[in-house]
Amino acid sequence: MKDLLKLDNDEFKVEMKTRTAHIEEILKSYLPENITQQKTIYDAMEYSLMAGGKRLRPMLMLEAYRLFGGKDESIVTPFMAAIEMIHTYSLVHDDLPAMDNDDYRRGRKTTHIVYGEDMGILAGDALLNYAYETVAKSMASGGKPELQAKAFAVLSQKAGIYGMVGGQVVDVEMTGKDLSEEQLEFIYRLKTGALLEASLMTGAVLAGASDEEVRAMEKVGRNVGMAFQIQDDILDITSTTEELGKPVHSDEKNAKSTYVAIYGMDESLKAVEEYSEKALNILLEFDMQNAYLNSLIEMLINRKK
């Protein structure tokens, strides 16, 4: 087996900055146009979508696309914009009074605080719809129809009842109750993991990866998702509101049974490392080497926000 390719710390930081700026430009270019009387919804969409954030999902998608030899970025950019819109809608809805009732996100007031609860609901709806509209429009204007349709199916499935929405449903239903190991794994795999799986899978599909390779990317995403969510639980306890850009101790406030609450801090830190290592080992095993992607996965272990 080959050695894992990685970037050194400084090189990774520079690359990450460049890539994040590139994604910001892509997102801007896919914002809706020709808005007239419905301008409020455009403002609320832009407010939430362009509020910063790590842009992890489009970043993973582009790296997976490159990993499998994808060259023409115009095929993957609508999907990158779409997944960030879907992710943003989930955050906007998750912050609503009926769900987590949070006032801060990505370092600023949440969408419903600024635009009202009605517009918060509609902004989430609009972002979800516009995500699919963006992908559908790109498919209608050419490209590689079979690959685009397959990627569209993966994206919509992972965002829906078999993915993120399904995980959120169980999470909401189980709030305040004790969770079994299986229930916790189910929630994390769907609520958080599914969109990360979708990022890596759609990138691979659009580049023409084989079914076996796409399945391997799904597994990578699943492990990254577990590591990411457990790290999120850890940061909710150890970090600060300033650093995270959202309230800390939110899990306690919402009576959420988290990995840390069930297994303790030491086990959780170990689990983040183990899941990240599993993800990297799958990439190594398949000889799927992209130094930036490997470093990004490793960075998740040490992330502070």
Ligand code: GRG
């Ligand atoms: C409302 C259908 C629906 C789903 C909500 C994603 C989600 C499900 C809820 C958000 C709260 C939460 C803890 C989600 C788990 C995934 C997660 C850690 C999201 C935050 O993602 P980051 O850290 O956010 O990538 P940024 O702001 O950096 O993009």
